[in-house]
Structure formats: C-alpha cells, structure tokens
Amino acid sequence: MCTCITYENGDFYFGRNLDLEYSFGERVVITPRNYPLTFKKEAAMDCHYSMIGMASVMGGYPMYAEAVNEKGLGMAGLNFPGNAFYPLEGKKKYQVTPYEVIPWILGCCATVREARMYLEQADLVGIPFAADVPLAPLHFMLADKTGALVAEPVEEGLKLYENPFGVLTNNPPFPFHLMNMQQYLNLTAKAPENRFGEGTDMKPFGQGMGAVGLPGDASPASRFVRAAFVKWNSRARREEKANVSQFFHILDSVAMVRGMVLTEEGREDITTYSCCVNARTGVYYFKTYDNHRIQAVDMRAEDMDGSGLLAYELPLEEDIQYRLKQGGRTEDA
Numbered sequence: 099m100c101t102c103i104t105y106e107n108g109d110f111y112f113g114r115n116l117d118l119e120y121s122f123g124e125r126v127v128i129t130p131r132n133y134p135l136t137f138k139k140e141a142a143m144d145c146h147y148s149m150i151g152m153a154s155v156m157g158g159y160p161m162y163a164e165a166v167n168e169k170g171l172g173m174a175g176l177n178f179p180g181n182a183f184y185p186l187e188g189k190k191k192y193q194v195t196p197y198e199v200i201p202w203i204l205g206c207c208a209t210v211r212e213a214r215m216y217l218e219q220a221d222l223v224g225i226p227f228a229a230d231v232p233l234a235p236l237h238f239m240l241a242d243k244t245g246a247l248v249a250e251p252v253e254e255g256l257k258l259y260e261n262p263f264g265v266l267t268n269n270p271p272f273p274f275h276l277m278n279m280q281q282y283l284n285l286t287a288k289a290p291e292n293r294f295g296e297g298t299d300m301k302p303f304g305q306g307m308g309a310v311g312l313p314g315d316a317s318p319a320s321r322f323v324r325a326a327f328v329k330w331n332s333r334a335r336r337e338e339k340a341n342v343s344q345f346f347h348i349l350d351s352v353a354m355v356r357g358m359v360l361t362e363e364g365r366e367d368i369t370t371y372s373c374c375v376n377a378r379t380g381v382y383y384f385k386t387y388d389n390h391r392i393q394a395v396d397m398r399a400e401d402m403d404g405s406g407l408l409a410y411e412l413p414l415e416e417d418i419q420y421r422l423k424q425g426g427r428t429e430d431a
C-alpha cells in the first residue's frame with residue numbers, strides 16, 4: 099500500500115510512502131531536459147522539463163513510481179488492483195501506457211491545470227513495457243501548489259477528480275474516500291467537550307482524546323483518514339528543515355512496520371521508502387526502511403540540460419551516529 103501527500107507551509111512539498119513486499123530496483127533518478135523520452139503511441143520528446151523521482155531504469159527507460167518536474171508539478175502512481183483498467187486501444191486523442199504517463203505529463207506540463215487538459219484527452223492503454231514486464235494496476239495523484247488531482251483509469255475511461263485533501267492511498271476508487279471522510283467530521287486535535295450534558299461530570303483523562311475513533315490500521319481507507327487528519331492539524335515552523343521533518347512525521351504516521359501487514363502469500367508489506375520533494379527547489383529528500391537518515395538529491399545541482407539519466411543508489415543499512423563522551427569522561431551534572 100502506499101500513501102501520497104502534499105504539504106504547504108511557506109513552500110510546497112509533494113511525496114509519498116511506497117509500501118511493498120519487494121524491491122522494484124528503485125533508485126533516485128534525474129531525467130534531464132535533453133534525455134530523449136520515447137512513447138509507444140505518442141511522439142518522442144527530445145527536449146522536455148527535467149524531473150526527479152524514484153524509478154527503476156529498464157532498458158534505459160525511467161519507470162517512475164513518482165516524480166516532480168522543474169516547474170513544481172508532481173505525479174505519483176499508487177496500486178489500484180482490481181479497479182485499474184487499460185483498454186488495448188484508446189478512443190481519445192492521446193494514448194499513453196501506465197508506465198509512460200508520469201514522464202509524459204511531467205515532460206510537458208508545468209501545472210495541474212495543464213496536466214488536466216492533457217489527461218482529459220488521454221486514454222491509458224494496456225501496452226506493457228516488454229513481454230516480461232507486466233502492467234502495474236495504478237491510479238495517480240498529481241499536484242502543484244494550487245491543488246491536487248486524482249486520475250483513475252477504470253472501465254468507463256480515465257476519471258479525473260479534484261482532490262481537496264491532497265492525500266491518496268489505494269482501493270477503492272476515490273469517490274469512496276471522499277464519502278468515507280464524512281464519517282470522521284467529529285475528530286479534533288483539541289480536547290473533546292462533554293456533550294452528554296449537565297450532571298454527567300466527565301472530563302478527558304488524557305491528551306489526544308479528541309481523536310478517539312481515528313483509525314489506526316494500515317488499510318487504504320484508514321491510512322487516507324489518518325494522513326488527512328495528521329496533515330490538516332500539522333504545525334511546523336515555516337523553514338525548510340522543519341517542513342521536511344514534519345513531512346516525514348506525517349508519512350511516518352501511516353507507515354508500515356515489518357510484520358504488521360502480511361500479503362495473502364505471507365510476505366511482509368513494509369514502507370520501503372518515504373520521500374518528500376520541495377517542488378520549488380527540486381530537492382528530493384528520502385529515507386528507506388533500513389536507513390532513517392534523511393538523504394537528499396538536488397536536481398538543480400546537476401546539469402539539467404544534460405542528455406543522460408542520473409541515478410543514485412539507495413543506502414542499504416542504518417547509518418548510526420555514535421556519540422563519544424567529551425575527553426572520555428562523564429561530566430558531573
């Protein structure tokens with residue numbers, strides 16, 4: 099399962115947890131402006147906006163799970179099994195495959211508004227990258243600092259929804275999550291009031307009791323509600339490090355700890371990585387399940403006019419900072 103969120107606090111951030119029981123060969127990948135992007139049915143783009151995100155590079159193609167472009171538009175793919183539907187032939191003007199749609203949109207759109215115009219005229223067609231690379235059943239969240247959009251390829255076509263929460267998880271389709279949120283209108287970060295009336299002398303006996311009923315499990319609907327609640331109530335200093343830290347804290351509130359979620363085959367679903375991109379500066383921050391240190395790749399520090407993909411390996415183990423007593427002695431308090 100996955101959770102994607104946006105966050106605005108002075109600057110605008112886009113990121114996600116990627117929850118999966120296997121690795122898909124992920125690396126942080128920058129696609130610079132002059133890297134030729136090809137598409138099965140659409141014209142190639144020799145020159146486009148540069149983008150940074152997590153991808154598996156297959157046969158030289160950046161297969162992004164999510165990315166943000168130099169204009170501050172972000173897009174992420176999240177699992178949508180049983181609901182994602184890709185016709186073999188599209189009826190609309192543009193036909194793109196699910197693995198192409200992130201580079202296709204981010205390559206040529208600067209805003210959600212522009213992306214919507216393209217997506218309204220597009221069908222996601224069921225052409226796999228290669229015979230041995232199956233299609234991924236996905237839905238997508240796109241966002242810039244003005245708002246967020248959900249794109250769901252279902253049997254009736256590619257459905258687009260405004261997303262007022264700036265949150266997306268997995269099944270069922272987005273209208274369910276919009277409706278489901280209405281069940282949680284009572285949640286508050288404040289201390290709850292006794293609404294049972296006079297004579298019932300009741301007071302909250304601990305902090306956090308205004309949100310009793312906030313779902314704590316890892317199901318998609320519960321993660322949606324929890325991410326929306328935590329994000330909505332979030333407070334942080336309007337400063338880069340505080341925002342990045344806060345963003346990861348929000349993602350941590352919906353992360354999967356090894357063992358708490360097992361797939362039908364008994365495999366462990368874990369939050370393999372979490373990322374947070376400053377959409378204005380193009381800095382991609384990330385941490386992995388096995389390395390909690392926040393790492394960063396700055397797209398603008400690289401040659402954005404380049405013509406070759408740049409890939410950064412993920413760290414494999416914790417990088418613990420051991421502290422030494424000063425002078426080898428413990429100071430008396």
Ligand SMILES: C[C@H](CCC(=O)NCCS(=O)(=O)O)[C@H]1CC[C@H]2[C@@H]3[C@H](O)C[C@@H]4C[C@H](O)CC[C@]4(C)[C@H]3C[C@H](O)[C@]12C
Nearest residue numbers: 099100117122154161163175176177197232233234268
């Ligand atoms: C599994 C990932 C989504 C994580 C998620 O939502 N999990 C939820 C699990 S569940 O609903 O609860 O079952 C998706 C997101 C992007 C996907 C990848 C990208 O689409 C790029 C290529 C596309 C190829 O067709 C398949 C490999 C792949 C490299 C995909 C593997 C996998 O399906 C990814 C990594």
